[in-house]
Amino acid sequence: MANLDDYDLSPDSAPPSGADATDEMDTLRRSPGLVRIPLALVLAAALFGAWFSATSTADFVQHLDREVHKIHCSFNPGAAVEATLESPCRTAMLSPYSSWLRQDYWGGIPVSLFAIAVFAFLAYRAGHLLVRGRALRSEAVFLFAATLLPVGMSALYYWLAVTKVGAICKVCQGMYGSSAAAAVFALGAVFLSQGSDGKGIGRFLLGIVEGTAFVGVLTLVYLAAMPEADPKAGGANGCGTLANPADEAGIMIPIAPQPGGVPTIEVLDPLCPSCKAFDTRLSSSELHTRLDMKAVLFPLDSTCNWMVSTSMHPGACAVAEAMLCAGGNVTGKGSPAEAVRVLDWAFAHQDELLTQAKTDEPGVRKRLEAEFPAVKGCLGGAQVKNKIVKSLRWAVSNALSVLTPQVFVNGTRMCDEDTDLGLEYTLSRMLAGAAGGKK
């Protein structure tokens, strides 16, 4: 155990002999043991932050087995996983902001891993000073400066969550709160610290090296231990190909036309939450600009789809009809942009449309007509119903699985397990393959 004799705290550490140290508060403030209080609080905040970021990282990492798992989403660090699959934490986790280098590694490196490293570093610095029992001013200042990194990242990620992701996860908020608390307590430690050894700048630089080493070591551990993809299965090889990709019945809707882009077909259901989530993920990926995307509608609603015995997504047939009507696929009047408007509206109102359609499907049709007057006279008509059948039969002719979404890049189906965390990794390789094929 260290003792005070180990430290050279002169010249500015000792109370000036001639000073009028009559102020009781000043005496208290300068009492070396008091700094332990904010240091203990910084340590606690860092451990809480590390716990939250570890929870987030563990949730992220378990998905590297390419399966879907329930995850944590609570302010309580010890809370159990959520009962349902959908949660703001999942939305945040699947967003492209949750990890870095996604095109290089399947899933990328989770930002929460860096958070673990930073909080562990803060815990180490605070813990060391706490055990030692004293903190030089320069050490406390460095500790405070170090806490500003997670504070800054928290501010950035909060902004991303609000403006880009549209969901704020509670585990992330735990990290934000821990960061802020650590900074506040570290500031307290600055005020209660005393003494200098004249090596502040050197210590500051060494601290940066140490902090970088923490991040570096954890990143290397992560990269060394992350599961290696089976080169023979899935990935860029895909999971099957289209036997009859031609659109003879005129049922495809260009939802994101991109001249020169790689021909891509998305089989989707406008009221399928997974399709909505996929759309969000793809839209926020820079790779979507390289895809020339068309949609084939495959509503999982038994009112028009004989392949499902119950309506998994009630109202989906009505919305799909509206898309075909608006897109000009039925009468020639309309445009793909109008169909995309219907799709965006359906995604935005998905929950309420699904709920309403369970008891009032005609009501959903009325809402569609009110929102998109151009579909009146077409919606519910024989011709658009015929188009829906053709759309479904396109799936039959290609022997597709009865599920949505399915994405075919240049005729090759992206495996289901690659459509979330592995999207960028897989898509970038499929696009590279498509470009190679063109040559």
Next chain:
Amino acid sequence: MKINDLALKLGVAAVALVVPSAKVSGWLGDAEARYKENRAAMAANPSDVPVAAMAEDQYCTPQLKAIVRRVAGACGLLGGGGEGGRGCQPMQAASVASLSGEDFNALFLPLSQRAHIIQFDPLVTELDPAAQTQLEKAWADQRGASFFFVVARASSDGDTKKNEELSAKRAESVLKHLENKFHDPDLKKEVGLLWLGESFAQLGTEFCGWQRSRSGSAEPCTDKEINRTAFVAWIDCAI
């Protein structure tokens, strides 16, 4: 900084670094183990997600399918049908079906909710507006069906030969309206026409309760009205 403090610092740093590294490494190891297990399981048991397929309703008994296939094949309906090769005349239908008229009609009884009866005025072969609407409704309700059967008849009034011509023209009217209305490239491969005149499988009045184009009208439904018709239905069988 003295040795004691350096040792303390290194000790705390080691704990702070080793614990999260070990945890992260452990999580990744678990994920990799599950990934490999999943891959092996997938290789052993391919996906159980159903594959998109045409409908195969409960009424699609082997006997029904055999008869539909025989009738459709013999009447030039399978394979898209060529010019002039589409449709079965009464005696052809009777012979290839190898059924009595009553048994032939019984084949369609399970289609009571699926079939539509398009009605015509006496000696008329054109579709009236109500008939057009009923026909379009029937066609649009294809679902997963593979074949659209049009079985046209005529009442027993008048000359047998004339009635055969009437039923043939009624069947053709149905086909033409579908072509004009839907411009469906699959239509040629899906529609089968049978014209039975008055000679084979006349409908009984029990069919008056089915979906008719004149269901709500004041017109009576006797043996004559129910046979001045084209009986149309999608067959939900994978033929």
